[in-house]
Amino acid sequence: MRKYFSFGIMAVLLILVLAACGEKSKEDVVAQLEKTVEEMDGYKAQAKMSLQTGEESQTYNIDVSHKKKDYYRVLLKNEQDKEGSQIILRNDKGVYVLTPALNKSFKFQSDWPNSSSQPYLYQSLIDDVLKDADATFESTDNYYVFETKTNYQNNNNLPFQEIYFDKKTFTPVLVKVLDKDKNPLIEVEFTNFELDPQFADDTFEIEKNMTSSLFGVPTMGGQEESAIKDLAVLQPTVTAGAELIETKEVDVENGKRVISSYQGEKNFTLVQESLEVYPTTASKPKSVIGEPVSLGFTMGAMTDNSLEWSYEGVNYYLASEELTKQEMIDVASSVGGQSTK
Numbered sequence: 001m002r003k004y005f006s007f008g009i010m011a012v013l014l015i016l017v018l019a020a021c022g023e024k025s026k027e028d029v030v031a032q033l034e035k036t037v038e039e040m041d042g043y044k045a046q047a048k049m050s051l052q053t054g055e056e057s058q059t060y061n062i063d064v065s066h067k068k069k070d071y072y073r074v075l076l077k078n079e080q081d082k083e084g085s086q087i088i089l090r091n092d093k094g095v096y097v098l099t100p101a102l103n104k105s106f107k108f109q110s111d112w113p114n115s116s117s118q119p120y121l122y123q124s125l126i127d128d129v130l131k132d133a134d135a136t137f138e139s140t141d142n143y144y145v146f147e148t149k150t151n152y153q154n155n156n157n158l159p160f161q162e163i164y165f166d167k168k169t170f171t172p173v174l175v176k177v178l179d180k181d182k183n184p185l186i187e188v189e190f191t192n193f194e195l196d197p198q199f200a201d202d203t204f205e206i207e208k209n210m211t212s213s214l215f216g217v218p219t220m221g222g223q224e225e226s227a228i229k230d231l232a233v234l235q236p237t238v239t240a241g242a243e244l245i246e247t248k249e250v251d252v253e254n255g256k257r258v259i260s261s262y263q264g265e266k267n268f269t270l271v272q273e274s275l276e277v278y279p280t281t282a283s284k285p286k287s288v289i290g291e292p293v294s295l296g297f298t299m300g301a302m303t304d305n306s307l308e309w310s311y312e313g314v315n316y317y318l319a320s321e322e323l324t325k326q327e328m329i330d331v332a333s334s335v336g337g338q339s340t341k
Contacts (some may be wrong), residue, residue: 009238012201023139024139024144026137026139028135029139029144029170029228030129030130031164033126033129033165033170034126034172035060036125036170036171036195037126039124040193040195040196040259041067041068041069041196042065042066042067042195042196042199043065043066043122043193043194043195043196043197043199044063044064044065044066044173044192044193044194044197045062045063045064045120045122045172045190045192045193045194046061046062046064046189046190046191046192046193047061047062047064047065047187047189047190047232048060048061048062048188048189048191049061049062049119049120049186049189050187050189051120051186051296051297052184052185052186054114055095055285056080056209058078058080058296058297059078059079059080059213060076060078061075061077061079061118062074062075062077062120062132062188063075063077063084064120064121065199065203065204066121066123066205067199067203068089068246069090070091070203071090071091071178071203072088072089072090072113072121073089073090073203073204073209074088074089074121075086075087076085076088076299078297078298080257080297081162081297081298081312084097084101084102084298084310084311084312085100085101086098086099086299087099087100087174087209088112088292088296088299089206090112090113090204090314091199091204091205091206093107093113093206094107094108094109094110095107095108095110095292096108096206096285097292097301098206098209098301099310100210100211100212101239102309102313103286104195104211104286105206105210105286106286106288106292106308107285107287108288108289108290108301108332109284109287109288109289109291110290110291110292112291112292115152115153115291116150116152116153116154116291117150118160118186119161119175119177119186120175122171122172122193123164125172125175127151127303128148128150128151128161128163129146129148129163131148131149131151132148132149134149135147135148135149139167142163142166142167143164143165143166143167143174144165144193144320145162145163145164145165145169145172146162146163146165146210147161147162147163148160148161148163150177153291153292154293154302154325154326154327154329156184156326157179157209157278158177158178158179158185158186159179159180160177160179160182160315161176161177161178161179161180162174162176162178162184163175164339169195170192171190171193171195171247172188172193173189173190174187174188174189174190175187175188186255188310206285212292213216213335221299228317230326231255231256231258231272231273231274231314232295233247233249233258233272234272234335235260235262235270235335236270236331236332236335237334238331238333238334238335239262239264239331240264240265240266240268240323240327240331241264241265241266242263242264242266242267242268243262243263243264244260244261244262244264245261245262245263246260246261247259247260247261251274252273252278255273255274256273256274257271257272257273258271258272258273259271266320266322266323267320267321267322268318268319268320268322268323268328269318269319269320270316270317270318270331270335271316271317271318271319272314272315272316273283273314273315273316273317274314274315286301286304288291288301289303290303290304291300293307295309295327295329295332296333297311297326298310298311300329300330302321302325302329303318304325305320305321306318306319306320306328307328307329307332309332316332316335318332
C-alpha cells in the first residue's frame with residue numbers, strides 16, 4: 001500500500017512540475033504577441049502570397065519594410081505580370097500605390113493599413129487576434145495557431161483566417177485566409193522575418209521607390225516613352241445583373257480607349273485604355289479620396305463610385321452610381337475571367 005501511495009504522490013508532483021513549465025496559455029501568448037509589437041522599432045519580412053480567388057491562381061513575392069510608427073513599404077511582385085508589380089507606401093506625406101514600370105502613382109486620403117485586415121502585416125495580424133474574443137487557439141510542436149475573424153471592409157467573402165506564429169520568436173510563419181466554408185483562398189507563407197532592422201534614409205520616399213529597380217522590377221527611370229500595348233478588349237464575367245449594350249472604341253492622343261456600357265439591375269461603365277506614352281506622376285501622383293484595394297491580381301484605387309487599376313500595361317476604370325463597393329470589386333476582379341465568386 002505504501003508503495004502505491006508513494007507512486008501516486010510522485011505522479012501528482014510530476015504533473016504539477018510539467019504544468020508549471022509546460023505550454024503557454026492562450027492569454028500568455030496573446031500578451032507576448034502584444035508586447036513584441038509594442039517594444040519593436042520595426043521589421044523586415046519576405047513572403048510568398050498565393051491567391052485562389054479567381055479561375056487562375058496568382059502568386060506574389062512580397063517584401064515588407066516597417067518602421068515605427070507609420071512608415072510602411074510593401075513590394076508586391078506579380079509573377080504573372082512583372083510590369084504590373086506594385087509598391088504600397090506610407091510615409092509622413094500620405095498613403096500611395098506605385099506602379100514604377102508604368103510611372104503611375106496614386107495618393108490616398110486613407111488610414112491604410114489600419115482600416116482593414118492585411119495578411120502580410122505583423123501588426124494587422126496581432127490586431128485581429130486582440131479584437132476577436134472568440135478566437136480559437138492551438139499549440140502544436142512548433143507553432144501557436146489562432147483562428148480569428150477578419151476585417152475586410154470591402155470583401156465579405158473572406159470572413160476567417162488561420163495565423164501560425166513561431167513558438168520561439170512569436171513572429172508569423174503562415175497565414176490562411178478562409179471563405180465562409182473554411183476553404184483557404186489566400187495563403188501567405190513567410191520565408192524570412194527580421195525584427196528591429198536598419199533602414200536607409202530614403203527607404204520610404206516616393207521618388208526613390210519610383211526610380212529605383214526594387215525586387216527585380218523594371219522602372220521607367222524618369223523616361224516617358226513606352227512601347228505601345230495591343231489593347232485586347234476584356235469584359236467582366238460578373239455583371240451584377242447588367243448586360244453589355246454598347247462598346248465604343250476611340251483613338252486618344254497617346255493610344256486607344258474602349259468604353260463599354262452595361263445596363264440592367266445596376267448600370268455601370270468600364271473603360272479600358274492602352275497608352276503609347278505614360279505621363280510622369282512621381283512628383284504629382286493622382287489624388288484619390290478612397291482606399292487601396294486588392295483585386296487579387298493587382299491593387300486598385302477605389303472611391304465611392306469608381307475603381308481604377310492597371311494590368312499587363314492596360315489601364316482600367318470602372319464607374320457606377322449604383323454598384324456597391326463589394327459589387328465593384330466583384331465586377332473588376334472578374335474582368336478577363338478573374339472572378340472572385
